[in-house]
Amino acid sequence: MNILLIEDDSRISEFIIKGLGEHGHTVVLSTSGEEARERIQSDTWDIILMDIMLPGIDGVQLTKLIRYQRNHTPILVLSALDGTHDKVNALDSGADDYLVKPFHFRELISRINALVRRKKFNEMVTSSVYQCANLTINVDEYAVYLDHKRVELSPKEYKLLLYLFEHKNKVQPRTRILNAVWGIDYDNNTNVVDVYISYLRAKLENGGIKFIQTVKGAGYLFKDPHY
DSSP states (O other), rough: OEEEEOOOOOOHHHHHHHHHHHHOOOOEEEEHHHHHHHHHHHHHOOOEEESSSSSHHHHHHHHHHHHHHHHOOOOOEESOOHHHHHHHHHHHHOEEEEESSSSSHHHHHHHHHHHHHHHHHHHHOOEEEETTTTTTEEETEEEEEEETEEEOOOOOOOHHHHHHHTTTSOOOOOHHHHHHHTEEEEEEEOOHHHHHHHHHHHHHTTTSSSOEEEEETTTTEEEEETE
16 A cells, blocks of 8 residues: 655654565655645645644544545544544544544554555445546456447456556555455566566556556556546
């Protein structure tokens, strides 16, 4: 996941960054509400972890601003304030969950996973048709269209395309793609990901928009041409 951490206490931020990094997540730190506001507007995040007591714009004000801008990124508040009023105030301002410091790291991971799962589920429920430039994926029909013409894909090609699309504009390592599309027990030394990427490119990019980019040494990226 791409996680934004808004925390001005270096001891806490170092602990969280180290722990989330060990779980394979990318964490970007902002130490003030003003700095975080700029990062939120310029980048896409899977979840925001936010302290309440921040210099300048506090966490409640920043949460209200995020929701006012119709940004629905999950917000998990991490705060030493444990009063009912503090929790209600943060949740009523638009936060999705509230975790009191100090906390067990396993609980933090569990809360993060639950919020991100809920967001993905809600997105799938509200939208069964994905659109990107001249490419359309209709999840209900299990169908892909390019310039309104149906593209015949094998089940694995479809699953690979859907996975890349759902993580568009974010580099996906080959091992992560392999685990998501073929299963965690698949041989990690295989080049099956590269082979199927070439299949998709041949069917979707022949003389048209180049959706799938190779990021040398990192993996593959489904790039929205308007991003």
